Amino acid sequence: MGVVRNLCSLKFEVKIVEARNVELKSSPSSLFIRFYLHAGSNRKVELNTTEICSRPDNDVTIWNQSFGLECQGDETAIEELKQESVLFELRRRKTTSFMGKWSRSELVGRGEVSWKSVMESDGMEIERFVVMGEKKDGEDCNKPLMLKIGLKLQASKLVNTKRVEDLCGCKDCKTCDCLDYEAFVVACALDGI
Template sequence: MGIGRNLCSLKFDVKIVEARNVELKSSPSSLFVRFHLHAGSNRKVELNTAEICSRSDEEVVVWNQSFGLECQGNETAVEELKQESVVFELRRRKTTSFMRKWSKSDLVGRGEVSWKSVMESDEMEIERFVVMGETKDCSKPLMLKIALKLQASKLVNTKRVEDLCGCKDCRNCNCLDYEAFVVACALDGI
């Protein structure tokens, strides 16, 4: 437990809907989207969608895959998040590779969406096409349709459990009411 700070619970929902104007001129490939989420203290979490086999004549690739993450942070972390973006990368891996899962992937396109734009939108959620930058393989702009949602709620102003219990080492004590102290904090708004 933290000491005397207002904590926020943050829930991130990221949905990768589809990619449009995918014109791969090379051999059959498997496509996936890699994206990076800010995890505080200059750290990023990297997530990948499922890989979908794509032919060179396919212009729309559909994932319709969602990711949900929850974390806690103080108000400073929320302000820090406003300065960050979600970076999306459409990546290709050749399907002819013998060890496909461990083979290197190539970047097809890259785009980003700022969390500030999500926070300033109605109900803190957006759905839009992200232009994935200029790519040499495509004659039309490559676009990725995504949806982002952020839910934030304040948690109670916490005190250390030791201050409530009195034993000074709740992890190793015989205090049967350890959870009761935490619940009491929440109910009393301490």
């Protein structure tokens, strides 16, 4: 007989609004945000925004791009989520002289927001500027590099009396690894700009 678990449905929204005080004094490049979400069992999911060409005369870069995610987990997974953060990286990719191709991306700045701060906010929703730790070779020290983000979390309990074997669908849980059902099952859907 399998163990009955109380599962919760979690809906996330991660919104990348804009970056401010981005002053890149180099060859033509594009900017994008890479962020990492906790996916249980010490795993991370990596997501990237679209790449936007940067202009030296504009220190504001606007994405206004949202990512919707739906996850399932038990109470242990929710407690684990409270200990985690969303790590944001502002990255740039320069064009190379060879055939005008893009090079590998370089880190410009990094910042993070804890899920606990989202859970403790009104309506489990925040929108704020995150100060990004900067590389020494780029930006003006008087104007910190900032990323405006929004995070939203909706949680609801699933009325579920199924056994773990039934959730797995393998019909023989003695031979497969169903432990991942204790962690998040992450399905990502990207909404366009």
